[in-house]
Amino acid sequence: MTPELADLSIREAGARMRRGEVTALALLEAALARTGERDDELGAVLTRADEAALTAATGLDARLAAGDDPGPLAGIPIALKDNICTRDLRTTAGSKILESFVPAYDATVVERLRAAGAIVVSKLNCDEFAMGSSTENSAFGPTRNPWDTARVPGGSSGGSAVAVATGMCAAALGTDTGGSIRLPASFCGVVGMKPSYGRVSRYGVIAYASSLDQVGPVARSVDDAALLLGVIAGHDRRDSTSSPRPVPDLRTALLGDVTGLRIGLPKEYFAEAMQPEVERAVRAAIADLERAGATVVSVSLPHTEYAISTYYLIATAEASSNLARYDGVRYGRRAPHPQNLSEMYCASRGAGFGAEVKRRIMLGTYALSAGYYDAYYLKAQQARTLIAGDFRAAFERCDVLAAPVAPTTAFRLGERLDDPITMYLTDVLTISVNLAGIPALSVPCGFDDAGLPIGLQLIGRPFDESTLLRVGAAHEHASEWHTRRPPA
Amino acid sequence: MGITRDEVRTVAALARLELTSDQEESLTGDLDQILDAFRKLQTLDTGTAEPMRPFDLDAAPLREDRVENLPADDAHLEQAPDRHGRLFHVPKIIE
Numbered sequence: 001m002t003p004e005l006a007d008l009s010i011r012e013a014g015a016r017m018r019r020g021e022v023t024a025l026a027l028l029e030a031a032l033a034r035t036g037e038r039d040d041e042l043g044a045v046l047t048r049a050d051e052a053a054l055t056a057a058t059g060l061d062a063r064l065a066a067g068d069d070p071g072p073l074a075g076i077p078i079a080l081k082d083n084i085c086t087r088d089l090r091t092t093a094g095s096k097i098l099e100s101f102v103p104a105y106d107a108t109v110v111e112r113l114r115a116a117g118a119i120v121v122s123k124l125n126c127d128e129f130a131m132g133s134s135t136e137n138s139a140f141g142p143t144r145n146p147w148d149t150a151r152v153p154g155g156s157s158g159g160s161a162v163a164v165a166t167g168m169c170a171a172a173l174g175t176d177t178g179g180s181i182r183l184p185a186s187f188c189g190v191v192g193m194k195p196s197y198g199r200v201s202r203y204g205v206i207a208y209a210s211s212l213d214q215v216g217p218v219a220r221s222v223d224d225a226a227l228l229l230g231v232i233a234g235h236d237r238r239d240s241t242s243s244p245r246p247v248p249d250l251r252t253a254l255l256g257d258v259t260g261l262r263i264g265l266p267k268e269y270f271a272e273a274m275q276p277e278v279e280r281a282v283r284a285a286i287a288d289l290e291r292a293g294a295t296v297v298s299v300s301l302p303h304t305e306y307a308i309s310t311y312y313l314i315a316t317a318e319a320s321s322n323l324a325r326y327d328g329v330r331y332g333r334r335a336p337h338p339q340n341l342s343e344m345y346c347a348s349r350g351a352g353f354g355a356e357v358k359r360r361i362m363l364g365t366y367a368l369s370a371g372y373y374d375a376y377y378l379k380a381q382q383a384r385t386l387i388a389g390d391f392r393a394a395f396e397r398c399d400v401l402a403a404p405v406a407p408t409t410a411f412r413l414g415e416r417l418d419d420p421i422t423m424y425l426t427d428v429l430t431i432s433v434n435l436a437g438i439p440a441l442s443v444p445c446g447f448d449d450a451g452l453p454i455g456l457q458l459i460g461r462p463f464d465e466s467t468l469l470r471v472g473a474a475h476e477h478a479s480e481w482h483t484r485r486p487p488a
Numbered sequence: 489m490g491i492t493r494d495e496v497r498t499v500a501a502l503a504r505l506e507l508t509s510d511q512e513e514s515l516t517g518d519l520d521q522i523l524d525a526f527r528k529l530q531t532l533d534t535g536t537a538e539p540m541r542p543f544d545l546d547a548a549p550l551r552e553d554r555v556e557n558l559p560a561d562d563a564h565l566e567q568a569p570d571r572h573g574r575l576f577h578v579p580k581i582i583e
Contacts, residue, residue: 104563211540237551309526320503327504329578334569338579342504350506358505359518362496365503366519375530381539383532388540420518421525435540
């Protein structure tokens with residue numbers, strides 16, 4: 001079946017545009033039409049940018065007609081998680097406290113997308129301040145999974161995964177602090193990558209946990225993800241944590257094969273109470289890679305059982321500090337008629353933050369408070385060193401690690417909402433990657449008996465996104481899972 | 489040792505969060521449950537492990553100390569919940 005315009009890969013859309021068979025305007029209109037058809041039910045989009053996008057697409061078509069080369073993403077409709085600042089376009093981070101915040105500048109990743117010719121079409125729903133695993137914590141309502149609308153899309157970049165899976169955009173950006181790109185990619189049957197810490201600038205990205213946050217692509221193929229990452233990656237002097245390391249040609253990296261590559265299977269990642277279909281699909285994908293020439297070794301990440309507590313102590317401690325800026329003074333909501341400054345802070349924050357954000361600010365403040373710092377925060381930072389050491393040791397024996405993204409497929413809305421510990425455990429297989437600062441890729445690898453997508457997670461050495469993409473591409477060559485789209 | 493409601497009030501004051509009575513109660517239960525689940529971390533022998541440091545120290549080279557971002561312009565002032573001319577307006581600070 002010939003894909004509709006809204007479902008084209010970036011490569012195919014770009015090729016058709018260069019041949020003059022399709023215009024940027026037509027691609028945009030297809031994405032906007034799809035948004036109109038699907039989003040009332042799915043709740044992926046928070047703010048549409050129709051007018052600015054139409055102007056940009058028309059301008060781009062004129063440049064293309066004049067023989068200009070506007071860049072590798074010329075005319076491609078891209079959407080952004082709503083914690084990424086966009087000039088003159090509302091950016092809420094899924095929070096009531098930023099309900100009417102309109103940034104005065106673009107994040108560096110947005111600048112780079114625009115410079116490459118991309119058209120920004122919409123801002124996408126997410127858990128408030130990216131705190132969540134289900135996109136149920138948004139102040140603007142939940143996003144639903146297009147494969148089964150009674151289920152969550154995963155979080156926190158749920159809107160990004162849903163918009164990409166359903167053709168509301170060609171690709172999107174998300175952020176990943178503990179699995180927030182990989183989990184929704186896995187639950188929605190699309191490709192998602194968390195780059196190495198430092199690979200992508202976070203200037204203009206609303207901070208949750210600064211030693212863990214990273215921006216990355218969500219796309220319908222590894223090829224598209226590589227293209228998008230190539231555009232946004234690289235040093236930015238406005239983000240002192242962005243790495244000066246050169247960015248290799250990521251798309252060329254896809255061309256290699258996996259002969260002789262050593263794939264490590266962390267035994268702890270297969271020991272959790274796992275849904276049988278998930279384990280079966282992941283092991284089948286690994287067997288495909290073996291047939292393609294890779295070898296498989298068993299490895300151990302012995303500190304995995306401490307990862308959840310380590311992450312939630314460090315991330316919430318950083319969040320409690322990062323979110324101190326929402327004080328009702330400079331931007332965001334202010335509680336009406338405060339009598340004094342202290343009342344203004346407390347009332348504005350009390351009314352502006354949702355339940356999960358309050359829970360995390362409280363946990364982080366507690367972990368940093370006098371008398372508890374050594375027992376919680378310092379201990380977690382030491383544990384983090386051990387967790388990162390596990391990966392270093394594993395990578396002496398293999399080139400990439402392969403595992404599921406999550407122990408189960410998408411769960412039902414509301415199912416874990418009242419049980420924070422169960423919700424936090426959703427991230428058990430993704431969270432250590434953020435603690436170690438290394439890159440990881442989620443690619444579709446099958447479906448469970450209920451027809452819900454399953455994701456294969458590939459984890460790489462620091463700054464070795466190339467190998468991950470190469471293995472992801474080899475997996476795509478051996479299967480067709482990534483071509484499946486959710487029912488209309 | 490469980491976390492008490494008084495401790496929750498103290499932490500909320502430190503975090504500048506106004507909580508309703510219901511929120512205090514549910515957060516007391518939540519934090520108690522979460523910290524209890526995290527207790528296992530206390531049993532981990534971290535030995536001489538140093539706390540994790542930033543990943544790539546080379547990523548933060550020194551640069552010339554020069555102002556590059558402009559002072560707040562109208563676009564920033566427009567985000568003020570309350571303003572007074574070209575100033576952000578806040579309640580009285582000194583009693």
